[in-house]
Amino acid sequence: MSEERNIVLVYPKTGMDFGSTVAPPHSLLSIAAPLHKEGYRIEIIDQRVDTDWQDKLTTGLNPGTICAGISCMTGTQIHFAIEIAKIIRKATGGKVPIVWGGPHPSILPQQTLESQYVDMVCVGEGDMVFYELVKTLERNGSLAAVKGIGFKKDGKTVVNPPEPLIDMENLLPVPWELINVESYVHPDMYLKSSRILDIGQTSRGCPFNCGFCCSASLRMRKWRAMSVEKSLKAITEPVKRFNLDGVWIRDDEFYIDRDRANKICEQIIREKLNIRWYTSGTRVDVFNKASDKQIAILKQSGAYVLKFGAESGTNRILKLVNKGITVEETVKANLKAKKHDIIPAFALMIGFPTETFEEVNNTVGLIFRLKKDNPKAQFEAMAIYTALPGTPMYEFALQHGLKPPENLEGWVDWNFDEYDLAGKRIPWFDAKQRQMLGNISYMSVLANALPNAIDSINNVFIRRALKISYAPISAYYRFRLKHKLYGFSLDLVLIRYLRKKIFYRSHMRLK
Template identity: 65%
Template sequence: MNNVKDTNSPVDVVLIYPKTGMDVGSTVVPPHALLAIAAPLHKKGYKIKIVDQRRDFHWRENLIKALAGNPVCAGISSMTGTQIYFAIEAAKVIRKVSKGSIPIIWGGPHPSILPEQTLQNEYVDMVCVGEGDVTFAELVEALFSKKAISNIKGIGYKDGSKITLTGPRELIDVETLLPVPWDLINPEDYIQPDFYLKTSPRTLDIGQTSRGCPFKCGFCSSASIRQRKWRAMSVEKSLDMIVRAVRTFKLNGIWIRDDEFYIDRKRAYDICEGILRNDLNIRWYTSGTRVDVFNKASDEETSLLKKSGAYVLKFGAESGTNRVLKLMEKGILWEDTLKANLKAKKHGIIPAFGLMIGFPTETFREINQTIDLALKIKKDNPAAQLEAIATYTALPATPLFDLALEYGLKPPQTLEGWVDWDFLEYDLAGKKIPWFNYRERKKIGNISYMYTVANAVPNLVGSIKNRLLKYALIMLTTPLVHFYRFRMKRKYYTFAPELAILRRIRNKIFYKGYYIIK
């Protein structure tokens, strides 16, 4: 079916983006996973309804209203972790309202990694495995025309208890990607001061100019989903995407969500020159930058970055010990991180560093070395930003997963079991990091929470749109920020009864979904 503009149905396809469990301020960005799969269908005239739980307090009512239009299917995107909980909540609504007549199709990272286990759940009828831009469109058209789906690559489905996977689909040529169908959402819901660009009140995550990553970090699932292949749009297509978004929405800040923007340095700097040539006058940043790649850039190249508006560079520093960096096959040394920090300082660019702890074989001496690296980063460059310290969370199909199994990991055997795979949540039960004992796991949880409050929370609160709420939260959190920074410097993590209260508040607000904070 090439065009369905004349169908009688008010909604042909409904797409749901579930809450993630930490949806505050600028953490809530456009649901690009849904926009990408909607684009080909939207171009052909299909009527798409997107329900974003993170921005819609009345998502149940609006989902039920969309289902009344008798769509041909409902699509749900989900990562591993808390998002699965909210995805199942949405799927239950769909199943109850439609009485099973509307097929529920899951996509995203988690179903792509574990398609068969995902299909075993009663609230899943089909899955899209890997990139769904073409796959989902073919599936919808087959359902509309009541054709067989068995020859569609990149899907899984079930017939009774029999599960069928049709085999992988080739990765898409990103040069063929359609423009983001912004008219399917209200972009103003996602334009806000950013976690990193708080002084640019009209900042928007505009999507990707490239996909994939050629590196093999042991904790990352990108390699299994995108086969360690980096694919980039041309400079011209990338600039068209950037310029169009900035001018259409009158933006003064953008996030380019590429996993690795700087793999092709010439392309990256040509885009910088294009931003200047178009006189956009914006601040911008990208999702991922490797310290070793940045360290290779010349002073001239780095100055061009700064001049074009590259305000922040996000780095995955990961660890303060070279043994752990080697274990995860990061391909860098902790000394490279300090070098990148000083280089960014020299050029007036703010570096932001992410760290991880809790790996199999990692000792508390090594964990403290990672804390020391963070303290050294701030000492050398007070403008540097420190993100949350994540607790290592083993994911299937990642290089470190077999080592985690060897050290006692017992992965969940059901879709619901993965809900607890939250990299910021405590693991007191030993589900995620069983190689540490109870006291050690509690200590790691304390470190993660203290570090996050001390470093990430000020940026997070600063990105909230509601000024009254923002300043109230600043007043409430500032004493804790200073208290935990004091404790981190002295490495005192053991006695922190107030963290149980903070966790309870967090779970009540975000996990239970009582509030939506913009």
């Protein structure tokens, strides 16, 4: 790498990194795009796929490196991000600034800055924030003039006013040439196609205010979309360039503007892309308002799967979290998807403050009700509510005994799909109840989510062997969930131990 005008960007492991769970590091690609366009040398290192990531990191850092950037979510990724930051510090003698960005530094910029492994943070969307920061660092300018960043000055942390949200029409194309795209092309857990790629977003944000979600604070409840023409280009270009037979569109709310979504679908049909696709989120109430004609166009364009945030099997909890839907609407959406032969994939959550175990059972029972109504229905890992600063329900959680971590390292085990035996994340439940909630979450992974993930492993031999051998295990955990057998289980203790050792703390890769 040249020793002039170069930037090193690193994406840490997230924990469960295999198959189609390993998507391109879009957070890094988006901030790299403006700088790459101007001729800066960008080295993107992905700890999830680069077996020689440490060598690439140390060789990528040189006297010409302007800064090193790390993208980070709350939870396990912090553990690996700190590991990366330590290597950068040692390799550069502290001469290269370490910039953290992503959801966690955005919701807790000041606390993140207090870490010795953080020099600066980008808050919120970093597309132009990071660009301006790099330009300022290159000319030794004043950090106080850069909107949307936090930094240290005279032993204190400083967080500047935010940068306005970017106009999606000004968003640059994904600079695919900066990564080995084949590392992110997989068979898909839902679409059952062989060459699926997460192509990024055609819209950003969400206008709703769900109590558990940080989108409202990060993007100010503003939904912004690319034009139909720009969206179509973002889809067709990688499909043709990489010979894809399917795509994942990462939008939080792709279908919220049904007219725009239908126009994109009509263009996909006209282009004869012959792909299957799905998006990150679709609301059941929005889907229920769609006409049969609109859904037929959606399906004809290749939308074989729609992901729905059902969240709970109890209307009281749905009202508590301000979801804006009812259980009955979820049931209706499931039947509507069945009518149009679209696979619905539902996300559910348990462990809210004031939630009773009767209500938890209702949520577990909703799985089997939806599956009975529609055998093709799929289910993601059942999350355990995990309060985050900046979310609408955070103060409510504090009122019910939550004591959040006081430093960056304390958030390492703040995972929504993990046990909370110590009572740090859900202290409103007693020890026995917390164990049962953890068992439910794990059993949902083992019964539903893991079998789907196995289908996305690239190695055909490993995929088939695991699928055959795992079938009776999956059936066992489905039985336990159905019959509410959530009590202490030695097998889950062992699985939890292995999961932490293999995925949360090691660099093992399963392709």
